[in-house]
Amino acid sequence: MSIFVKANRFCIDTLYVLIDIRRFVFFAVLLGLFSSCVTMRDLDEADNNVGSRTSLAIPSKSMQSPSVSYSLELLADGFQKPIYITHAGDSTGRLFVVEQSGIIRIVTGGYVLDKPFLDLSDKISRRSSEQGLLGLAFDPDYSNNGQFFVHYSDNNGDTVVMRLFVSSDANRANHQSGSKVLEQSQPYRNHNGGQIAFGPDGYLYVGLGDGGLAGDPHKNGQNLATWLGSILRVSIESPVGYTVPSDNPFVENKDALSEIWAYGLRNPWRFSFDRITGDLYIADVGQNDWEEINFQPADSLGGENYGWSNMEGNHCYRLGCESGLFSAPIAEYRHSNGTCSVTGGYVYRGEALLHMRGSYVYGDFCSGTIWTISRTMSGDWDEALIIESELQISSFGEDEFGEVYVVDYAGGIYKIVEDISFKE
Numbered sequence: 395m396s397i398f399v400k401a402n403r404f405c406i407d408t409l410y411v412l413i414d415i416r417r418f419v420f421f422a423v424l425l426g427l428f429s430s431c432v433t434m435r436d437l438d439e440a441d442n443n444v445g446s447r448t449s450l451a452i453p454s455k456s457m458q459s460p461s462v463s464y465s466l467e468l469l470a471d472g473f474q475k476p477i478y479i480t481h482a483g484d485s486t487g488r489l490f491v492v493e494q495s496g497i498i499r500i501v502t503g504g505y506v507l508d509k510p511f512l513d514l515s516d517k518i519s520r521r522s523s524e525q526g527l528l529g530l531a532f533d534p535d536y537s538n539n540g541q542f543f544v545h546y547s548d549n550n551g552d553t554v555v556m557r558l559f560v561s562s563d564a565n566r567a568n569h570q571s572g573s574k575v576l577e578q579s580q581p582y583r584n585h586n587g588g589q590i591a592f593g594p595d596g597y598l599y600v601g602l603g604d605g606g607l608a609g610d611p612h613k614n615g616q617n618l619a620t621w622l623g624s625i626l627r628v629s630i631e632s633p634v635g636y637t638v639p640s641d642n643p644f645v646e647n648k649d650a651l652s653e654i655w656a657y658g659l660r661n662p663w664r665f666s667f668d669r670i671t672g673d674l675y676i677a678d679v680g681q682n683d684w685e686e687i688n689f690q691p692a693d694s695l696g697g698e699n700y701g702w703s704n705m706e707g708n709h710c711y712r713l714g715c716e717s718g719l720f721s722a723p724i725a726e727y728r729h730s731n732g733t734c735s736v737t738g739g740y741v742y743r744g745e746a747l748l749h750m751r752g753s754y755v756y757g758d759f760c761s762g763t764i765w766t767i768s769r770t771m772s773g774d775w776d777e778a779l780i781i782e783s784e785l786q787i788s789s790f791g792e793d794e795f796g797e798v799y800v801v802d803y804a805g806g807i808y809k810i811v812e813d814i815s816f817k818e
């Protein structure tokens with residue numbers, strides 16, 4: 395190798411070193427700028443929040459500990475008896491609001507579209523306050539197959555789960571595309587359940603109440619020969635009807651219906667899966683005294699018996715009940731201070747509410763109270779009352795990003811807002 399080449403190589407190496415140093419300096423400067431931007435943005439946001447809500451200047455954080463409170467902010471209103479809100483998972487950011495009369499409306503960019511996504515009101519019975527269009531679930535592959543499912547009371551008052559498709563207009567469903575997936579006759583007009591949701595396993599879960607009247611006169615809650623009082627788990631892979639997953643818990647039990655996933659429920663009006671862990675939270679509406687939240691871990695094989703109508707919450711409803719035979723709720727509350735009926739919500743997995751992440755949020759229809767419950771490191775459950783509202787909380791719902799909304803039966807959709815202040 396000649397001296398010239400060696401010298402040349404030295405120059406090139408030096409050049410690379412210099413370039414590396416420049417890169418390092420460049421990235422260091424960039425990092426510095428980025429972190430100061432983030433800090434400034436955080437402070438700006440905190441300042442805006444504090445300024446708009448409490449008119450306090452934000453003092454130095456080093457001296458203080460944060461105090462978190464929650465409030466509600468109206469997103470959209472004018473709905474007629476809304477009972478659910480959800481998203482299509484198709485990256486459009488649209489929200490779908492279900493009105494009990496049978497209409498599904500779209501909220502996009504904060505505005506409600508004039509024409510409904512779907513109007514099923516001609517198929518739906520509204521003879522009792524618990525009948526109507528009660529649930530909506532979009533297929534996890536909706537972006538590709540345009541398929542979604544509704545749960546409603548038909549003109550006879552019986553339960554129908556129906557499959558429908560979107561039309562060539564993304565904001566309009568094809569009203570004529572409906573085909574029944576399953577039906578359940580209803581002995582009475584109340585306790586129809588209503589929730590339908592896809593689990594992390596891709597199966598459709600359907601919530602049914604005990605059939606109604608009061609006190610479960612036919613003891614459906616403990617009867618595995620009826621769907622009433624259960625959550626069903628079915629596969630909708632087949633284009634017509636449904637099939638039963640081979641690993642459903644009662645497939646081998648000749649005395650039980652194979653669609654049943656869990657039972658012993660009175661009226662599981664709302665249940666949901668944690669979108670991160672796959673855990674299932676079931677809010678079961680109580681009879682006279684106790685409202686309850688049940689928890690089913692993601693690795694459950696199904697078959698849980700949640701106790702109704704032998705138990706109401708942690709308490710005997712029928713004489714001689716044996717509480718040890720049943721899955722106990724993780725939370726319950728007694729009818730008092732205006733509470734009457736639990737409305738299940740979601741485990742919060744959004745970005746906006748930093749202190750609520752991982753907590754399950756739920757409420758009461760009559761009192762408007764909103765609570766959270768979350769698991770501690772030791773495995774206990776911690777409850778907190780976070781908002782005393784004036785709303786009739788008919789449901790909660792999530793958008794595509796995991797932000798949670800509150801549905802007011804009086805017509806409004808609300809966002810939960812986190813208010814952080816700093817105290818000495």
Ligand SMILES: [Ca+2]
Nearest residue numbers: 700701702707
């Ligand atoms: Ca129970």
